[in-house]
């Protein structure tokens with residue numbers, strides 16, 4: 001994924017597809033026992049995956065910040081919210097206690113927390129979910145990061161508070177030219193705030209594009225099914241649409257497309273054996289940055305080559321086209 005300055009990229013996909021783990025990997029906040037085996041993370045062109053833990057600490061919280069789903073779970077119940085919101089300032093900007101206090105008051109005011117001086121003295125349990133999330137946003141933005149990773153920031157909130165928090169994030173993105181990676185499975189949130197969307201399935205990005213293209217003209221069969229599900233439409237028998245089957249185990253290595261066993265498009269397509277045997281290529285559609293990992297949308301040449309490989313019954317490790 002690439003996120004431009006001031007852009008909101010939504011990362012969507014069903015539960016368990018690996019969205020949160022991807023976000024945590026960017027921050028190097030994986031659960032214990034999990035490590036990054038391969039890949040690359042660049043911030044403003046600088047590769048940060050190879051940095052030492054000390055060097056990465058300079059970036060975490062200052063250039064990349066993270067906002068989590070349940071503010072009451074993430075906030076420390078034994079510390080005042082003012083102290084917690086000032087922590088990144090303390091670590092990264094080395095302000096005096098007085099300057100830090102002033103800055104937190106400003107931040108609280110900026111994110112819409114009324115009576116900030118008073119509220120700073122509160123403990124998390126004394127705040128509503130919406131106010132606690134505003135504290136988290138103030139804390140995350142305190143060191144003026146370039147990128148905010150927001151993992152389901154509104155899922156635990158009711159719809160009116162959800163709209164306020166989205167408005168706040170949208171305003172901060174415009175004011176600070178902030179880039180946001182927004183993780184969600186709520187497509188109404190995507191349409192409200194995202195510029196572009198990346199769709200994840202079973203640990204892989206299977207499609208990327210502008211919000212308009214993904215929501216109104218999705219190319220990948222999984223994205224099409226996801227949007228169909230979100231419409232909550234019942235069929236003639238009154239059944240709500242659901243994607244049949246379950247995703248494969250994330251760590252399982254399976255030949256071909258990971259969505260194959262649930263894909264209704266492959267069934268109707270003339271060459272489903274390709275989908276079962278060869279890993280699909282990422283195919284560009286409708287201009288740069290819009291692409292889908294599916295054989296059905298591949299060029300005639302790519303499909304012909306894949307058919308030849310399948311027909312010649314070569315069993316080697318064909319990865320992609």
Ligand SMILES: Nc1ncnc2c1ncn2[C@@H]1O[C@H](COP(=O)(O)OP(=O)(O)OP(=O)(O)O)[C@@H](O)[C@H]1O
Pocket residue numbers: 013014015016017018019020021022185203250251
């Ligand atoms: N790259 C990976 N390598 C190995 N295991 C992974 C990887 N990504 C995710 N997992 C495993 O899959 C589980 C689900 O991943 P994750 O919580 O990131 O999914 P999610 O899409 O954020 O789901 P939800 O929407 O329910 O929060 C993780 O607990 C982890 O065990």
